Structures are given as C-alpha cells and as structure tokens.
Amino acid sequence: MPQCHIDMLRVLQVKANIVLPILITNETENKNHTDKDKSEINVWGLLIAHHCRENREWEISETDLLRRLAAQTAIAIQQAQLYQRLEKLNQELEAIAYIDDLTGVFNRRHFEQKFEQEWKRLAREEALISIIMLDIDYFKPYNDTYGHQQGDKCLQQVAKAIQATVKRPGDFVARYGGEEFVVVLPNTPMEGALKVAENIRTEIEALKIPHQASATSQWVTSSLGVADSNCSKTSNPERLLKAADTALYNAKTSGRNRIEIYYVCMETQEKQQQEINLVTQLRDALRENSFCLFSQAIFPLHEGVQARLYEILLRLRYPSGKIVSPAAFLPVAERYHLMPRIDRWVVKNLLYLLSSQKIDNSYQDCIFTVNLSGASINDSNFLEFIEHQFACFEVPPQKICFEITETIAITNLDKAAKFIQSLKQVGCSFALDDFGKGMSSLSYLTNLPVDYLKIDGMLIKKMEKDTVTQGIVEGIHHIGRAMNLKVIAEYIETESILNKVSSLGIDYGQGFYLHKPSPLEFSV
Known part of the structure; x- marks a missing residue:
C-alpha cells in the first residue's frame, strides 16, 4: 500500500482494514476468428472497509458479505x-438512418420525414415556409477532372459552407441528391430566403475550390432555386418542392452561378400549377414527338418576285387530337428555358420531312422560313447542330430561311450579326421579323446581313386607317429596296389591306386573308 494511504489510515485511526478488488469482465474480439471471443478480467476499482475501534481479524461472514457487495457493485458497473x-x-x-455519411447533413429520407412534420406544424398557424434547392455547377466534369475522392472533399466543403450560413435552430439542411442540397427555412418569407441563398452562393464561391472544367468560373460555384409558400391543411408540400426545383432548373439553364425564384402564393397557386403542368406536357411532347408542323404561304405580290415562301409554324397536339396554338405555350416555354430544345425539334423534323420527300410535291421548290428564339442564338452549340442536321438529312441549306425578331437582334447585336453571317455561309437565308417594332430599327439594320424584312404586323393593321403609319410602312419598303432586301407585309387580313400593301410595291404578303395556316401536307 502506498505510504500516503498508510498515513491517511493513521490519521483516521483505522485499526483494521480489508481491501477487495471490483473485477469487471470485458469481452475482446478475436481477430483471427479461430476461437470464441475471449474474456478479460480487469480490476475496475477497490472496495475498502475500515474498522476504527480495535485491531481485529475479519470474520468469514463479514468477508463473504463484502465479497458479495464487491460482486454486486461490479455487476452494476457493467450494466x-x-x-x-x-x-x-x-x-x-x-446517424446512419438520418445523416448523410459523407457530408454530415441530413439525408434525403430524413429530410422528407422532417419536412412533412414541419409542414404540418406550420399548417396549424398557416405560417410561411421557404425552400432553397442548390446544385453544384458542372459537378460531373469536376469529378471527371479531379477524381471522385476530390469530388467527395468538394461536397464536404460545400456542405460545411451551407451549414455555416444556415444558423437558426429551426432551419435544417439535407443532401437531396448527388450534388444537390436542400435548405428548409420555417417562418421565412421570400425576402429572407433570398438573403440566405445569396449568402450561401457567395460562401461557396469564397471557398475558391479550383474548377478548370467549369464554363462559369475558375472556382466551384452553385445554382440556387428559391420558393416560398403558406402552409395550410389544404396546400401541398410537394408543390413547393416542385416550385423550388423549377426555380433551380431555371437558374441552371440561365447561365448558372445565380439564384432564381418561384413564388407559390395562395392567390397564384392555381395558375402556377397550370404552368408547371404545361411545362411537363411540353417536355413530354419533346420526348414523344407530340408537336406538329403547320405552314402558311407567303405570297408574291408582283410578277417580278419568283421565290415561293412558306413559314413553318409549330403546334402542340394533345392525345385527344386537340391542336394548341403556340400563343398558349411558347411564353411558358420561354420562361422555363425550353425554347432551344423546341427550336431543335422544329429544325430536325422539318429537314427529316424534306429529306424523306414525305411532303406534298407542291412544296418541293419552296423556301421554308423557320423562327428561332433568342435562347438558340445564345446557344454556342446551335450552329454546330444546324450544320450536322443539314449533313445528316442531305437537305440543301438554300431551302431554309431562318427568322429572328428585331427585338432579339437588337438585344445582342454583335452576336446576332455573327450568328446570321455564320448561317449564311452555310447557305441559308435570313429574315428579320417584326421590323419596325423597335425604336432604333434603321440604325441597327445596316449591321445585320439579312435577306428579308418582315414588317411588324401592328404597322400593317394600322396603315388601313392611319396615313402616318402608311408612310412609315412605305419608308421601310424603300429602305429595304435600297439595301436590296425583299420586304414582307404580315397580318394581311382584309382585301383593303392587301390592296394598300400591293400599291406600295411590297414584295410579299402573309396573312389569314391570303392563306390560313394548315398542317404541313403529307403525300399518300
């Protein structure tokens, strides 16, 4: 016994002393698995009994009691x-059930359970809730460039940056998919959610994780979609998730490294749900070829005009057979960034029909005009797509005339001019649609190498009763002639308008009075 303990016993005037070990049995795993697991007996502590009255021997009954007490103590400690x-x-x-083992945030399974619970709780108060959906930009190329181990490290750093930004006790973060995260912000309006989203975006970029394969930045960046909603017993949490996912999709297709929002307010939920349904129908139509092509003749108004033109128009065909006008779905397609895919569908299917000679022979010597969206002009891969389609279907590029609106051209004049010039080098012609709608048309026209001018339909409509408008139309025609361009008057809907347009010497006319759009005819 150590001397300090002996000294302490003297101070306490201990006359008799007994010490019993408290023995704990520990199971140790046999790594070789040749025998059963072994047991090790270790001394956990000591049970000490003192007697201070007299020197004496401990009786057997006393030692048995103390041994049993030591054994019971050992059992209690082991338990x-x-x-x-x-x-x-x-x-x-x-943690395995709730936590994502790589990033340390909630996994998707627990997110769905917790989100549903939170929605029900907030629904009792009809409180606001906001959701942020986040996706790491160009993460697959990042993995391909730096390897999956570095990709995992990137995910961990991003998750920590998100968690460092989302600080309130009631907020929570989850890993929603591979490189996708979701943030839930109870009792938070859109304004507050946007601040959190911007803080997350800047924090991720501030990590300065190198990303040579990104088309957006030299660093790892993120795209975020934000949506909010009033929780209620009649509202649907799935709708909010879809809205946030739609906003994220818009952020990614608008250039990435940005935030897009989607409001899910009670007053507009029905309209927005209709839009979401329409977007789904448009994506299905692209996948299942549910669009159809119509054509409208553009008639020469004078004998000296030889080329025959037809404008290709897009329609959506429902399974019931109902045909839907583009006015009902193109604005939604533009908002949800589906126009590049729709433009490609039109070009590919038109060239297929021309190459397979499945259209009526009356179309064989015509030029077909095809409308392009601003999104396609900004698509760096679109020119390559066009050239590939011409080569694939062996259709002469001279049979196709592409149209863009004046508004699109003016928005990015240099890019539009280069785009037009590139297609003309391929062999296509080009038309500037809605000319006269903009305020600076004449000054911009000299920079665009187009072949046709299509005068804005509102000017044509007004010229019947407005001499000033008629003078503007006449002036546009003279400018077009001076620049050796063919001029087309749209929206000719009455005989009177046709006569006025013809009297001005305009080359072509287009409108319901001359020809209503009809399905692109197939030969039997």
Missing part, C-alpha cells in the same frame, strides 16, 4: 457500461 455502449450504438444507428 451501466453496457447501457452507455447501447446508447452510443443507438446514436450511431440514428
């Missing part, structure tokens, strides 16, 4: 240790 181990194992199992 406490076992409870602690079980508690730790339960925590680990809970």
Whole structure:
C-alpha cells in the first residue's frame, strides 16, 4: 500500500482494514476468428472497509458479505457500461438512418420525414415556409477532372459552407441528391430566403475550390432555386418542392452561378400549377414527338418576285387530337428555358420531312422560313447542330430561311450579326421579323446581313386607317429596296389591306386573308 494511504489510515485511526478488488469482465474480439471471443478480467476499482475501534481479524461472514457487495457493485458497473455502449450504438444507428455519411447533413429520407412534420406544424398557424434547392455547377466534369475522392472533399466543403450560413435552430439542411442540397427555412418569407441563398452562393464561391472544367468560373460555384409558400391543411408540400426545383432548373439553364425564384402564393397557386403542368406536357411532347408542323404561304405580290415562301409554324397536339396554338405555350416555354430544345425539334423534323420527300410535291421548290428564339442564338452549340442536321438529312441549306425578331437582334447585336453571317455561309437565308417594332430599327439594320424584312404586323393593321403609319410602312419598303432586301407585309387580313400593301410595291404578303395556316401536307 502506498505510504500516503498508510498515513491517511493513521490519521483516521483505522485499526483494521480489508481491501477487495471490483473485477469487471470485458469481452475482446478475436481477430483471427479461430476461437470464441475471449474474456478479460480487469480490476475496475477497490472496495475498502475500515474498522476504527480495535485491531481485529475479519470474520468469514463479514468477508463473504463484502465479497458479495464487491460482486454486486461490479455487476452494476457493467450494466451501466453496457447501457452507455447501447446508447452510443443507438446514436450511431440514428446517424446512419438520418445523416448523410459523407457530408454530415441530413439525408434525403430524413429530410422528407422532417419536412412533412414541419409542414404540418406550420399548417396549424398557416405560417410561411421557404425552400432553397442548390446544385453544384458542372459537378460531373469536376469529378471527371479531379477524381471522385476530390469530388467527395468538394461536397464536404460545400456542405460545411451551407451549414455555416444556415444558423437558426429551426432551419435544417439535407443532401437531396448527388450534388444537390436542400435548405428548409420555417417562418421565412421570400425576402429572407433570398438573403440566405445569396449568402450561401457567395460562401461557396469564397471557398475558391479550383474548377478548370467549369464554363462559369475558375472556382466551384452553385445554382440556387428559391420558393416560398403558406402552409395550410389544404396546400401541398410537394408543390413547393416542385416550385423550388423549377426555380433551380431555371437558374441552371440561365447561365448558372445565380439564384432564381418561384413564388407559390395562395392567390397564384392555381395558375402556377397550370404552368408547371404545361411545362411537363411540353417536355413530354419533346420526348414523344407530340408537336406538329403547320405552314402558311407567303405570297408574291408582283410578277417580278419568283421565290415561293412558306413559314413553318409549330403546334402542340394533345392525345385527344386537340391542336394548341403556340400563343398558349411558347411564353411558358420561354420562361422555363425550353425554347432551344423546341427550336431543335422544329429544325430536325422539318429537314427529316424534306429529306424523306414525305411532303406534298407542291412544296418541293419552296423556301421554308423557320423562327428561332433568342435562347438558340445564345446557344454556342446551335450552329454546330444546324450544320450536322443539314449533313445528316442531305437537305440543301438554300431551302431554309431562318427568322429572328428585331427585338432579339437588337438585344445582342454583335452576336446576332455573327450568328446570321455564320448561317449564311452555310447557305441559308435570313429574315428579320417584326421590323419596325423597335425604336432604333434603321440604325441597327445596316449591321445585320439579312435577306428579308418582315414588317411588324401592328404597322400593317394600322396603315388601313392611319396615313402616318402608311408612310412609315412605305419608308421601310424603300429602305429595304435600297439595301436590296425583299420586304414582307404580315397580318394581311382584309382585301383593303392587301390592296394598300400591293400599291406600295411590297414584295410579299402573309396573312389569314391570303392563306390560313394548315398542317404541313403529307403525300399518300
């Protein structure tokens, strides 16, 4: 016994002393698995009994009692240790069930459970809730460039940056997919959610994780979609998730490294749900070829005009057979960035029909005009797509005339001019649509190498009763002639308008009075 303990016993005037070990049995795993797991007996502590009255020998009954007390103490300690181990194992199992093992945030399964619980809680108060959906930009190229191990490290850093930004106790973060995260902000309006989203975006970019394969930045960046909603017993949490996902999709297709929003207010939910349904129908139509092509003749108004033109118009065909006008779906397609895919569908299917000679022979010597969206002009891969389609279907490019509106051209004049010039080098012609609608048309026209001018339909409509408008139309025609361009008057809907347009010497006329759009005719 150490001297300090002996000294302490003297101070306490201890006359008799007995010490019994508290023995704990620990199971040790046999790594070789040749025998059963071994047991090790360790001394956990000591049970010490003192007698201070007299020097004496301990009786057998006393030592037996103390041995039993030491044994019971050992059992109690082992049970406490076992409870602690079980508690730790339960925590680990809970972490496996709830936590994403790579990033340390909630996994998707737990997110869905927790989000549903939070929605029901907030629905009792009809409180606001906002959601942020986040996607790491160009993450697949990042993995391909730097390897999956570095990709995992990137995900971990991004998750930490999000968690560092989302600080309120009620907010929570989850990993929604591979490189996609979701943030739930209870009792938060759109304004507050936008601030959080911007903080997350800047924090991720501030990590300065190199990304040579990104088309957006030299660093890893993120795209975010934000949506909010009033929770109620009649509202649907799935709608909010879809809205946030739609906003994220818009952010990614608008250039990435940005935030897009989608309001899910009670007053506009029905309209927005209709839009979401229409977007789904448009995507299905692209996948299942549910669009159809119509054509409208553009008639020469004078004998000296030889080329025969037809404008290709797009329609949506429902399974019921109902034909839907583009006015009903193109604005939605533009908002949800579907126009590049729709433009490609039109070009590919038109060239297929021309190459397979499945259209009526009356179309064989015509030039077909095809409208292009601003999104396609900004698509760096669109020119390559056009050239590939011409080569694939072996259709002469001279049979196709592409149209863009004056508004699109003016928005990015240099890019529009280069785009037009590139297609003309391929062999296509070009038309400037809605000419006269903009305020600076004449000054911009000299920079665009187009072949046709299509005068804005509103000017044609007004010229019947307005001499000033008629003078403007006449002036446009003279400018077009001076620049050796063919001029087309749109929206000719009455005989009177046709006569006025013809009297001005305009080359072509287009409108319901001359020819109503009809399906692109197939030969039997």
